[in-house]
Amino acid sequence: MKLTAINVYEVDLPVVGTYRMSMTAITRLTSVVVELVTDTGLVGYGEVCPLGPIYQPQHVLGARAAIEEIAPKLIGRDPTEILQLNRAMDAALNGSRYAKAAIDIAAWDLAGKRYNRRVCDLLGGAVGDSVSTYYAIAVASPEEQARVAAEKQEQGFRRLQIKVGGRDIEDDIEAIRKISEVLRPGMRLAADGNRGLTGRDTVFLSQRCRDIPMILEQPCSTLDEIANIKGQVCHPIYLDEVTDDVNVVVRSIADRLADGFGMKVTRVGGISAMRTIRDICEARSLPHTVDDNWGGDIIAAACVHVGATVAPKLFEGAWIASPYIEHHYDVENGPRIENGRIKIPTGPGLGITPDLKRFGSPVATFG
Incomplete structure (x- = not known):
């Protein structure tokens, strides 16, 4: 099998409503889809969707230029x-x-199609026919965040992530307390700062909420800031945005800065790198998610396939953007959330056959 062409598409992904985090508010995003074409007639699809130009250094124009x-x-x-x-x-x-992650994901899709196996099978096998997911509650008033938390419990979610930061720390503390009042036994809570809290406010928030079981996800911007406060907080800290490759994951574990991870498949380099991180975390008994910044059915399927192979005791869920996107690339097989879980696509590779009419003409073709 040889690559004969690589097609690049840009896909408009309007956001349902507004997705607010500590540093930005998102209403529309662009995803970059890669199509690998081979001399056998098989094609594979990959995708990368940076969460705007300021969430992290990644951005759409950079993805295009690199590809x-x-x-x-x-x-x-x-x-x-x-x-x-x-x-x-x-x-x-x-x-x-x-x-590079978009190409790596497309290559795994092709490998699955070549050997008539699902990606999760090539990665070692799934632990079930579906994976758990979690819901991210955007920044809003404490009352609204608590209302959404109660609603999402009714919809079957067993883990909730509340976005904090970008406002008075007292509002964050009030929101966490209001949410804790509506949580049922067994529900898990994460307070995600998306790098938007100072070290001072992180310590303040954690100590004020020390009676509430939760984790703090990426409260501060850098590893150095995390190191400064690690011994002063009352909750486990999961790293997210700072873990942009396998080396940072290894370093943060060695330096005892991470109690777990919120991992993004495309940020670290694709399915191949995520498989390595999965195995490192299993060796050190560190829990983690398998998510991505944003994106359509292709990224969602990649997260679900990798997540399906994670040891259940360490798996914190696979977050996908489906609740915030109106349309599917693959109407029949696109991953959907039902009762807090996502079924693994059953077809070979990623199990996604995108409708190319949804993408329009390629913005670039090579080969």
Whole structure:
């Protein structure tokens, strides 16, 4: 099998409502979809959707530029030799793991189709036919966040993430307390700062809420800030945005800065890198999610397939953007949330066959 062409699409993803975090409010995003075409007639699909230009250094124009630098150098290679494909991408361009992730995901999709197996089977096997997910409650008034928390429990979610930061710390504390009052036994809560809290406010919030079982997800912007406060907080700290590759994950574990992780598949480089992180976390008994920043059915399916292989005692759920997106790429097989869980697509590869009419014409073609 050889790559004969790589097509790049840009897909408009309007957000249902407004998705508010500590540093930004999102109403519309653009996803970059990669199509790998082979001489056998098989095609594979990957996707990367940066969460706007200020959430992290990744952005749509950067993804396009990186793929345009890499793609011509991959034509003629066997895309199912995924390790060698990733080495070729690294030889073609330093960094830009998020852009390479789209190609890596497409390669796993192709490998599954070539061997007639699901991606989760190629990754070691699924632990069931569905995975748990969780709901992220956007920044709003404490009363509104508590209302949404009660509603999402009724819909079957067993883990909730409340967005904090970007407002007076007293509002965050009030929101956490109001949510804790409506949580049922067995519900899990994460307070996610998305790097929007100072070290001072993180300590203040944690000590004021020390009686509430929860985790703090990426409250501060850097690893150094986390190191400064780690011994002063009353809750476990999960790292998210700072973990942009396998090396940072290893370092944060060695330095005892992480009690767990909120992991994004495309941020770390794709399914291949996420598999490595999964195994490192299992070796150290560290819980983690398998998420992505945003995106459509392709990214959602990648998260679900990887999440299905995580040891259940360590799995914190697979977050997908489906509740905030009106349309599916694959109307029949696109991942959907039902009673707090997502069924694993059953077809080979990712199990997603996107409707190319949804994408329009490629914005770039190589090969």
